[in-house]
Amino acid sequence: DTGVSQDPRHKITKRGQNVTFRCDPISEHNRLYWYRQTLGQGPEFLTYFQNEAQLEKSRLLSDRFSAERPKGSFSTLEIQRTEQGDSAMYLCASSLGQGFGYTFGSGTRLTVV
Amino acid sequence: KNEVEQSPQNLTAQEGEFITINCSYSVGISALHWLQQHPGGGIVSLFMLSSGKKKHGRLIATINIQEKHSSLHITASHPRDSAVYICAPSWGDMRFGAGTRLTVKP
Numbered sequence: 336d337t338g339v340s341q342d343p344r345h346k347i348t349k350r351g352q353n354v355t356f357r358c359d360p361i362s363e364h365n366r367l368y369w370y371r372q373t374l375g376q377g378p379e380f381l382t383y384f385q386n387e388a389q390l391e392k393s394r395l396l397s398d399r400f401s402a403e404r405p406k407g408s409f410s411t412l413e414i415q416r417t418e419q420g421d422s423a424m425y426l427c428a429s430s431l432g433q434g435f436g437y438t439f440g441s442g443t444r445l446t447v448v
Numbered sequence: 449k450n451e452v453e454q455s456p457q458n459l460t461a462q463e464g465e466f467i468t469i470n471c472s473y474s475v476g477i478s479a480l481h482w483l484q485q486h487p488g489g490g491i492v493s494l495f496m497l498s499s500g501k502k503k504h505g506r507l508i509a510t511i512n513i514q515e516k517h518s519s520l521h522i523t524a525s526h527p528r529d530s531a532v533y534i535c536a537p538s539w540g541d542m543r544f545g546a547g548t549r550l551t552v553k554p
Contacts, residue, residue, distance in 0.1 A: 370544075376546070377532075377534055377544040377545060377546045377547045378491070378534070378544045379544070380543055380544070426490075426491065428491075433478055433479075433538070435496070436481070436493050436496045437481060437493050437496075438493065439483075439490055439491040439492070439493070440490070441490045442490060
């Protein structure tokens, strides 16, 4: 297992387009988290899953954002009708569960032009 | 509301100095993580602790659950320690402090 994988590494899209990112966690990790990080800021929590169940969503996750983890393995984060303010690094992390360490992916850098 | 405060926000040190970064949080937690992020790089987990103290090489992390406070210490700092250090208390999910940008000059 090579850790948490995120795809793509970089995405440039035009405003108004939809984008989808994928995260493959460490295989035995039950929890999967999505964060967003803008330049010079710390990561902001977006949402997390326990297996396939989405347990919490930040109010940062507007109705243009949706995340899924259909089989409790990989997860996707979709942004519809992208805006320039969506430009950020989108980070995924996974863990065995509450109280266990986290492993982060390298992130997907989104640029909306 | 779960809040995290880190201090200082920015820190410049000379090589060899002892570094301390502080983190305070407002609500009881199950665990606290210290993370490191190099410029343009991914996030690396340094420590996860729920009580006491942990040491890894030149890094030491302590936590006082009653006072809701944690510290990260770096002994004999080196320019390669230059990075952003982030405190992240965990209440089920993990919330991040704003980070401390450390620059160690040779």
